[in-house]
Amino acid sequence: MSITVNPIPENERGSCPKELAFGAAFADHMFTQLYDDGLGWHDAVIGRFHDLKLSPAAAVLHYGQEIFEGMKAYRRPDGKVSFFRPDANIKRFNRSAARMVMPEVDEAVHLEALEKLISLDQKWVPSEPGSSLYIRPTMIATSPKLGLGAAKAYMHFIITSPVGPYFKEGLNPVSVYISDKYRRAVVGGVGEAKTGGNYAASLLVSEDVASKGYTQVLWLDAVEGRYAEEVGAMNVCFVYGGERVVTPSLSGSILPGITRDSVLKLAPHIGFEVEEARLDVNTILADIKAGKITEVFGCGTAAVISPIGRLCFKGEDYIINDNKAGPVAKKLYDSLTGIQYGTAEDPFNWVHVID
Numbered sequence: 001m002s003i004t005v006n007p008i009p010e011n012e013r014g015s016c017p018k019e020l021a022f023g024a025a026f027a028d029h030m031f032t033q034l035y036d037d038g039l040g041w042h043d044a045v046i047g048r049f050h051d052l053k054l055s056p057a058a059a060v061l062h063y064g065q066e067i068f069e070g071m072k073a074y075r076r077p078d079g080k081v082s083f084f085r086p087d088a089n090i091k092r093f094n095r096s097a098a099r100m101v102m103p104e105v106d107e108a109v110h111l112e113a114l115e116k117l118i119s120l121d122q123k124w125v126p127s128e129p130g131s132s133l134y135i136r137p138t139m140i141a142t143s144p145k146l147g148l149g150a151a152k153a154y155m156h157f158i159i160t161s162p163v164g165p166y167f168k169e170g171l172n173p174v175s176v177y178i179s180d181k182y183r184r185a186v187v188g189g190v191g192e193a194k195t196g197g198n199y200a201a202s203l204l205v206s207e208d209v210a211s212k213g214y215t216q217v218l219w220l221d222a223v224e225g226r227y228a229e230e231v232g233a234m235n236v237c238f239v240y241g242g243e244r245v246v247t248p249s250l251s252g253s254i255l256p257g258i259t260r261d262s263v264l265k266l267a268p269h270i271g272f273e274v275e276e277a278r279l280d281v282n283t284i285l286a287d288i289k290a291g292k293i294t295e296v297f298g299c300g301t302a303a304v305i306s307p308i309g310r311l312c313f314k315g316e317d318y319i320i321n322d323n324k325a326g327p328v329a330k331k332l333y334d335s336l337t338g339i340q341y342g343t344a345e346d347p348f349n350w351v352h353v354i355d
């Protein structure tokens with residue numbers, strides 16, 4: 001199957017805004033392809049960014065049969081544009097699809113769609129330090145039917161949005177509330193899939209912690225309410241003694257982040273030990289108090305590395321590294337973004353430059 005490319009006329013194209021709010025402006029083009037049972041994927045097109053036409057009975061609107069991905073295109077010093085580990089996003093998209101009983105997308109077609117779309121909208125990839133073109137591949141169930149069951153028709157689309165640096169003045173630590181009340185995901189549920197419902201379910205707790213003066217929530221496991229899982233929509237790492245990076249092992253209810261995986265591979269390369277473990281919140285807090293844990297940070301595509309300066313549990317605050325970004329977070333941030341932006345060597349062959 002080939003992708004039809006219908007570029008819009010040059011004089012109808014927009015331009016990248018100077019001030020970039022996250023996910024608020026969209027590039028000129030988008031990719032779409034359709035799936036019907038019996039027919040498979042068809043009508044793969046790159047064309048003008050447009051509103052979708054859907055039946056109000058479309059399954060996605062009622063039962064949330066939906067998945068998405070989040071990745072970025074980076075401007076390199078030589079002006080070329082690249083992806084970071086796109087194969088990992090493409091594979092995770094299909095794992096999410098399988099969990100939500102949605103059809104998988106051919107990996108080669110998905111990559112070709114990404115390459116052709118971003119190549120066409122090259123000028124939307126900003127070049128200011130720390131900025132990038134955020135890419136959102138999505139799949140929705142479009143069958144118009146209210147009966148519960150997997151849909152028979154789907155749409156896969158990709159839209160892109162230029163984003164500025166997450167941290168404008170260096171790495172700024174965030175304050176995180178450890179929720180004793182709300183849970184994100186349960187083993188056997190859909191926490192491992194990037195599916196919309198997980199995020200809808202987290203909105204209430206986001207409002208709750210914001211009203212308490214915190215910007216993110218740290219999720220504990222849903223069975224015992226005891227083991228650290230994730231921070232907001234990021235994975236979480238704890239640094240012991242300034243040299244050992246420990247992250248919760250993938251429990252079945254943790255989203256397997258590509259940034260998390262990259263930290264686990266990159267950290268030993270730049271002189272840190274790594275470990276995946278089950279982390280009891282009481283141990284974590286005691287180790288912060290005792291000074292054994294020297295840094296805590298979240299990791300994900302949007303922020304890359306997000307230092308955590310303050311954790312609150314049951315009304316008590318725990319300050320980490322004087323509420324400042326620590327050396328391990330900084331070094332990981334610099335090393336990872338160096339690879340992503342093409343200013344540092346790429347020892348793991350993670351970078352995929354678009355021709």
Ligand SMILES: *Cc1c(COP(=O)(O)O)cnc(C)c1O
Nearest residue numbers: 233234235255257258259300301
């Ligand atoms: C996307 C996401 C992450 C981070 O994954 P990356 O591949 O590193 O961007 C972590 N947790 C949740 C819940 C997520 O949705």
